[in-house]
Amino acid sequence: MTGLTRRDFEALDRADTLRPFRERFVLPEGVIYLDGNSLGAMPKETAARLQQVAAQEWAEGLVRSWSRAGWIDLPLRIGAKIGRLIGAEADETIVADSTSVNLFKLLAAALPLRPGRKIILSECTNFPTDLYIAEGVAALLGCRLELVEPEALDHALCDDVAIVMLTHVNYRTGRMHDMAGITRRVQAAGALMLWDLCHSAGAVPIDLTGAGADFAVGCGYKYLNGGPGAPSFLYIARRWQDRMILPLTGWLGHAAPFAFEAQFRPAAGVQRALVGTPPILSLAALETGVDLMLEAPMPALRAKSLRQFELLAALMDEALAGCGFDIVTPRDPDRRGSQICLVHQHAWPIAQALIARGVIGDFRAPDILRFGLTPLYLGYAELWDAVAILKDIMAAGAWDRPEHHARAKVT
Amino acid sequence: MTGLTRRDFEALDRADTLRPFRERFVLPEGVIYLDGNSLGAMPKETAARLQQVAAQEWAEGLVRSWSRAGWIDLPLRIGAKIGRLIGAEADETIVADSTSVNLFKLLAAALPLRPGRKIILSECTNFPTDLYIAEGVAALLGCRLELVEPEALDHALCDDVAIVMLTHVNYRTGRMHDMAGITRRVQAAGALMLWDLCHSAGAVPIDLTGAGADFAVGCGYKYLNGGPGAPSFLYIARRWQDRMILPLTGWLGHAAPFAFEAQFRPAAGVQRALVGTPPILSLAALETGVDLMLEAPMPALRAKSLRQFELLAALMDEALAGCGFDIVTPRDPDRRGSQICLVHQHAWPIAQALIARGVIGDFRAPDILRFGLTPLYLGYAELWDAVAILKDIMAAGAWDRPEHHARAKVT
Numbered sequence: 001m002t003g004l005t006r007r008d009f010e011a012l013d014r015a016d017t018l019r020p021f022r023e024r025f026v027l028p029e030g031v032i033y034l035d036g037n038s039l040g041a042m043p044k045e046t047a048a049r050l051q052q053v054a055a056q057e058w059a060e061g062l063v064r065s066w067s068r069a070g071w072i073d074l075p076l077r078i079g080a081k082i083g084r085l086i087g088a089e090a091d092e093t094i095v096a097d098s099t100s101v102n103l104f105k106l107l108a109a110a111l112p113l114r115p116g117r118k119i120i121l122s123e124c125t126n127f128p129t130d131l132y133i134a135e136g137v138a139a140l141l142g143c144r145l146e147l148v149e150p151e152a153l154d155h156a157l158c159d160d161v162a163i164v165m166l167t168h169v170n171y172r173t174g175r176m177h178d179m180a181g182i183t184r185r186v187q188a189a190g191a192l193m194l195w196d197l198c199h200s201a202g203a204v205p206i207d208l209t210g211a212g213a214d215f216a217v218g219c220g221y222k223y224l225n226g227g228p229g230a231p232s233f234l235y236i237a238r239r240w241q242d243r244m245i246l247p248l249t250g251w252l253g254h255a256a257p258f259a260f261e262a263q264f265r266p267a268a269g270v271q272r273a274l275v276g277t278p279p280i281l282s283l284a285a286l287e288t289g290v291d292l293m294l295e296a297p298m299p300a301l302r303a304k305s306l307r308q309f310e311l312l313a314a315l316m317d318e319a320l321a322g323c324g325f326d327i328v329t330p331r332d333p334d335r336r337g338s339q340i341c342l343v344h345q346h347a348w349p350i351a352q353a354l355i356a357r358g359v360i361g362d363f364r365a366p367d368i369l370r371f372g373l374t375p376l377y378l379g380y381a382e383l384w385d386a387v388a389i390l391k392d393i394m395a396a397g398a399w400d401r402p403e404h405h406a407r408a409k410v411t
Numbered sequence: 412m413t414g415l416t417r418r419d420f421e422a423l424d425r426a427d428t429l430r431p432f433r434e435r436f437v438l439p440e441g442v443i444y445l446d447g448n449s450l451g452a453m454p455k456e457t458a459a460r461l462q463q464v465a466a467q468e469w470a471e472g473l474v475r476s477w478s479r480a481g482w483i484d485l486p487l488r489i490g491a492k493i494g495r496l497i498g499a500e501a502d503e504t505i506v507a508d509s510t511s512v513n514l515f516k517l518l519a520a521a522l523p524l525r526p527g528r529k530i531i532l533s534e535c536t537n538f539p540t541d542l543y544i545a546e547g548v549a550a551l552l553g554c555r556l557e558l559v560e561p562e563a564l565d566h567a568l569c570d571d572v573a574i575v576m577l578t579h580v581n582y583r584t585g586r587m588h589d590m591a592g593i594t595r596r597v598q599a600a601g602a603l604m605l606w607d608l609c610h611s612a613g614a615v616p617i618d619l620t621g622a623g624a625d626f627a628v629g630c631g632y633k634y635l636n637g638g639p640g641a642p643s644f645l646y647i648a649r650r651w652q653d654r655m656i657l658p659l660t661g662w663l664g665h666a667a668p669f670a671f672e673a674q675f676r677p678a679a680g681v682q683r684a685l686v687g688t689p690p691i692l693s694l695a696a697l698e699t700g701v702d703l704m705l706e707a708p709m710p711a712l713r714a715k716s717l718r719q720f721e722l723l724a725a726l727m728d729e730a731l732a733g734c735g736f737d738i739v740t741p742r743d744p745d746r747r748g749s750q751i752c753l754v755h756q757h758a759w760p761i762a763q764a765l766i767a768r769g770v771i772g773d774f775r776a777p778d779i780l781r782f783g784l785t786p787l788y789l790g791y792a793e794l795w796d797a798v799a800i801l802k803d804i805m806a807a808g809a810w811d812r813p814e815h816h817a818r819a820k821v822t
């Protein structure tokens with residue numbers, strides 16, 4: 001028994017030092033949004049910033065804005081800002097392309113740094129696009145992708161492993177890897193370490209420098225609130241930057257992009273990982289999201305996220321006992337990100353029934369209900385209400401209606 | 412002597428059936444914009460569309476908009492629309508990534524279709540990023556990039572050429588290739604043909620199907636008015652689609668992206684060339700630009716572009732005689748795109764002096780002044796005024812001031 005009432009959750013909201021950040025977002029009425037780990041909410045400033053970029057920088061400034069409005073600097077400028085969220089130096093991160101494309105660039109460029117080694121090692125529960133991209137790189141470069149269970153990683157670290165690619169926080173379970181420990185063991189085995197931070201950037205404290213990581217990628221549209229399909233970021237530890245030949249040798253990665261030289265000469269530093277002309281509208285929205293995130297102290301965000309998880313888990317344990325749910329996210333705070341995931345054999349229709357009642361979480365095949373905790377804008381009383389609605393749906397059997405069983409194109 | 416006066420140009424504007432399209436764009440006061448071939452102007456509807464996507468689809472719809480607002484369909488939907496501008500079937504074009512990334516995908520996937528052949532053939536005056544990317548692909552796959560003068564292309568078509576990559580309209584001179592003729596000769600030599608349409612999509616009539624082209628890429632931010640860094644498009648002739656293994660095997664190119672299968676299975680058709688999550692804000696702006704372009708009949712656009720070139724060339728011949736300019740764009744209408752390019756040994760400071768007077772063209776290293784003709788929004792009287800200003804700058808020696816010699820980061 002938690003002994004807690006909705007009043008307790010309201011009191012937590014009143015005492016929440018992060019509460020003012022909620023007012024910085026546009027959030028729809030009647031919705032409890034627990035899917036900010038799939039698509040973050042929109043900061044109020046983003047709409048204004050987009051209008052400024054469109055009406056002033058593009059329409060009035062026209063092509064001059066590449067210099068005057070600093071468009072050409074956005075990939076490095078936003079990269080440096082994201083660097084502060086992931087424990088990188090200012091010259092180790094860029095924003096460019098999608099996470100998938102960035103994974104390709106890093107994997108293909110990293111393999112030659114470990115000549116003779118032929119294995120990309122990952123875990124079978126990694127996010128599919130990471131595995132697909134690694135599969136493609138392996139096929140292209142005559143290597144192979146080896147997949148193991150997370151517990152078997154250490155055992156699989158043989159002399160033939162060139163690089164280990166892991167997602168810091170698992171998308172389906174929320175389980176978080178020990179970044180420093182794994183990086184150390186991987187490097188001790190002579191391999192390189194690439195972290196996918198899609199579900200951890202802006203969600204948990206990250207210290208790539210402290211962990212000694214070699215490479216990282218991550219996504220702008222989840223906890224960074226950068227907008228749908230926001231460009232991705234890419235991190236290369238300084239020690240590797242000038243030794244890497246990126247496979248996608250586009251003009252913005254050239255040492256002198258506007259000299260229009262006939263041959264490719266890589267730019268110094270992480271800039272060489274740029275490829276083509278960046279999508280400015282999407283970058284501008286991303287920068288606004290990142291700026292807002294940087295205003296909030298990460299320790300406070302993390303503390304609120306952990307507390308929200310504990311309260312939500314306790315409420316669920318109590319309210320949903322006997323309903324067939326199993327919380328698969330680790331209860332140990334050091335081993336989880338900022339989401340709570342439940343297995344249920346009817347996860348799909350339950351997720352749809354929740355959405356119909358205004359509680360937006362998501363479903364991950366085959367049987368996972370996933371709820372993201374985004375302490376920048378998620379309140380405590382909302383947690384109470386979400387569990388009350390879920391309890392109601394289960395008690396009334398309201399999830400078991402034909403309309404909730406229909407499958408959507410996008411899940 | 413042209414015998415023309417400004418009144419004649421004003422009369423041409425009044426008689427111009429395309430003139431109403433100019434009102435559909437936001438154009439700054441006091442500017443004559445001759446750089447729409449670098450960054451197209453902003454359609455008025457784009458600002459409204461961006462607000463709709465931000466404030467309604469993203470902020471209110473949140474993650475549901477991937478289905479409900481059709482975000483997931485944008486890459487194919489906009490691709491089909493662009494297909495109408497380039498003579499493609501509706502299922503042969505997608506919008507994704509940057510031109511550079513798309514070139515990489517196509518080159519790397521095309522080479523295995525011609526096993527044993529080891530050459531990517533292009534011309535030395537191609538746009539640098541095309542050459543850089545080809546250089547990168549060649550290094551990665553153990554092939555080589557061979558560059559020749561345009562006139563030597565036929566001669567270079569030996570048995571070892573796997574693919575020929577050419578830009579339809581040259582970025583520096585505006586010279587246009589004979590797409591159908593070259594494609595026929597390339598294919599007769601057993602090679603594949605890839606066209607870069609960056610400077611021709613939306614600028615000249617294109618018939619990829621009629622020409623029998625194999626592959627194409629192009630850019631959304633020039634004549635398509637899709638916004639700064641708008642995503643690129645990629646065309647694969649239907650006959651090749653299911654035989655190509657794209658090197659960047661991201662989740663959106665999977666046959667069932669949301670099934671989260673462990674192994675990559677390419678989607679049927681051109682969809683397999685998708686990689687990561689697309690930048691929706693930038694895509695929405697691009698779609699607005701493409702929709703507007705589709706309202707205008709291409710024959711009328713082409714006729715106006717040709718006429719504007721001829722008038723501009725005649726005015727320049729007359730007004731700038733003895734000033735050291737040389738028009739390098741072919742006078743033959745069948746051999747040029749929609750721009751006029753002049754060589755001058757002081758091209759850089761002249762371009763800057765023009766910009767200072769509100770005439771925005773651009774400079775291309777080492778000595779080219781480039782003026783884009785965008786008949787959707789460019790008027791005739793503006794041409795008269797631009798030449799008058801250029802004449803004035805040359806006569807007064809106003810280009811030769813210190814501030815015009817300073818080099819910018821972006822040119």
